[in-house]
Amino acid sequence: MSSRYADDLRLAHVLADAVDQLTTSRFKAQDLEISTKPDLTEVTDADRAAEQLVRSQLARARSRDQVIGEEFGSTGASPRQWVIDPIDGTSNFVRGVPVWGTLIGLIEDGRPVVGLVSAPALGRRWWGGEGAGAWTGSRLSSATRLQVSTVSTIEEASLSYSSLHGWADHELLPEMLNLMQRFWRTRAYGDF
Known part of the structure; x- marks a missing residue:
């Protein structure tokens, strides 16, 4: 390198x-x-x-x-x-x-x-x-x-997130839930 x-x-x-x-x-x-x-x-x-x-x-x-x-x-x-x-x-x-x-x-x-x-x-x-x-x-x-994914639409993408609590704390939970429904798959694993 x-x-x-x-x-x-x-x-x-x-x-x-x-x-x-x-x-x-x-x-x-x-x-x-x-x-x-x-x-x-x-x-x-x-x-x-x-x-x-x-x-x-x-x-x-x-x-x-x-x-x-x-x-x-x-x-x-x-x-x-x-x-x-x-x-x-x-x-x-x-x-x-x-x-x-x-x-x-x-x-x-x-x-x-x-x-x-x-x-x-x-x-x-x-x-x-x-x-x-x-x-x-x-x-x-x-x-x-590493290379960028070939997935080009949100409907084909997978979303990993830490927690919904932060979105709720910032009063953005409804927007986040609406966005999540568009993804192919969502998973909550934790930090990093």
Whole structure:
């Protein structure tokens, strides 16, 4: 892959590999510690440990970069910002549902330049970078380029969504339900 951000993308994979090892070891753990954040969402010891792991590796590898994480906020100030959600889909994670993942992104000068989603319980990973395209696979060396679907109408499309609660909270549920009826199929799985 030839891209100005190739090293950052490789680093994102190294970070994801480390987090995957940690999170899969805690997935379905009997001693998983679960608490509730002020916004009433769940957080686990695995969320916090995973973010700390990423932060410590970034401190060594990219010490000048800012880190923005879901669990511990922002540290540093830089035009390069790593954005981390250690376990997107914590509600699924705590219930043993394998639809959760780690989100790692890099923003430079206000523009996203690297992104990676790793879903180890599903054995899937997706990533992309400015000038590098978008890919899927278990590793950089065994990647398949992503491509746009050939589906051209909403009636042929499948819609995946997280929850209807957000639409209701924003008073958009009737519009969403009307739109959903046009799709070939809809499924609700959770986050990421």
